Amino acid sequence: MLSHLTIRLATRADAGAIAALSRDEIEAGLPWTWRAPRVRRAIDDPDTNVIVVGPPGAAAAFGVMYYAEDDAHLLLFAVHRSQQRRGVGSALLQWLEDAARAAGAQRIRVEARMDNEAARSFYSERGYHERTIVRRMYSDRLDGVRLEKWLRT
Ligand SMILES: CC(C)(COP(=O)(O)OP(=O)(O)OC[C@H]1O[C@@H](n2cnc3c(N)ncnc32)[C@H](O)[C@@H]1OP(=O)(O)O)[C@@H](O)C(=O)NCCC(=O)NCCS
Numbered sequence: 001m002l003s004h005l006t007i008r009l010a011t012r013a014d015a016g017a018i019a020a021l022s023r024d025e026i027e028a029g030l031p032w033t034w035r036a037p038r039v040r041r042a043i044d045d046p047d048t049n050v051i052v053v054g055p056p057g058a059a060a061a062f063g064v065m066y067y068a069e070d071d072a073h074l075l076l077f078a079v080h081r082s083q084q085r086r087g088v089g090s091a092l093l094q095w096l097e098d099a100a101r102a103a104g105a106q107r108i109r110v111e112a113r114m115d116n117e118a119a120r121s122f123y124s125e126r127g128y129h130e131r132t133i134v135r136r137m138y139s140d141r142l143d144g145v146r147l148e149k150w151l152r153t
Contacts, residue, residue, distance in 0.1 A: 005088065007095050010050040010062065015039040017059040018052065018076075025078040030139050034076060042066075042075075049099055053079075053088060063092045065100065065108075072100040074110040089122060100151060107150050114143040123147050 010018065015036040022034040042048045048066045052059040061079040065072050074096065079088045100108055110128065112119040124130070128147040137144030 005053060005091050007051055007053055007092060010043050010052045010059070011056060012040050012043055013056045014050075014052050014059050014062070015043060017054070017057055018050070018062045018064075021059065021062060021078050021080060022076055025081065026076060030142070039064075048075075049096065051092060051095060053083075053092065061088045061092055063096050065096045067100075067103055067105060070104070070106045072096075072103070072105040072108045074108055077110070084118075090126070093126060097149075097151070106152050107148055109146065109148045111137065111144050111146050113138060114145055120145065120147075123149075 018039045019032075019034055019036045022039075023032045027033065039050070042064050043050045045066075047068070048064060050062065050064050052062045054060040060083045062076070063074065064076040065074050067073075077089070077092070079092075097108065108128075110123060111134075112123065114133065120130070124147075126149070128149045130145050131148050132146045134144045134146060136142070
């Protein structure tokens with residue numbers, strides 16, 4: 001477990017590194033849809049939190065959380081493979097959950113590929129329930145699963 005870790009809000013300078021992490025860790029084998037301009041729009045969006053770990057321009061981990069009404073939607077989330085299984089993902093997720101609670105969200109939703117055992121295990125150990133399986137969720141090809149965690153009853 002990490003003794004200390006600096007998590008900060010992303011700036012536009014982080015967009016390229018976040019997009020590259022998305023391409024390599026999340027969208028591998030699929031069309032690359034989270035390119036730098038889209039990430040920059042998320043960073044600029046007041047309804048979205050984009051957080052990172054690492055120096056400007058060289059993020060090693062990040063999360064993108066979008067708020068809509070009472071829900072928070074974790075759109076993108078990744079830790080560089082060289083940094084995985086050291087508690088970085090847990091620390092980022094805790095930060096995002098605390099922010100969602102403070103914002104009054106009742107539920108966090110997230111999706112993962114069916115074949116992404118690491119993510120499914122990660123989320124389920126942190127209180128996320130698998131709600132629906134969606135056939136061909138990704139690029140009309142790969143199955144996905146929708147998960148959710150209720151923050152308040
Ligand atoms: C899922 C992910 C964010 C976890 O980040 P992390 O920094 O490794 O997570 P932590 O170190 O805080 O927690 C590790 C826990 O996650 C789960 N986990 C992580 N990698 C795993 C793997 N390869 N196989 C099984 N479980 C795994 C386990 O529960 C693990 O606990 P353990 O080490 O005690 O067994 C990371 O694996 C990742 O970035 N994956 C690629 C991108 C992705 O799948 N994003 C989520 C879907 S959008």
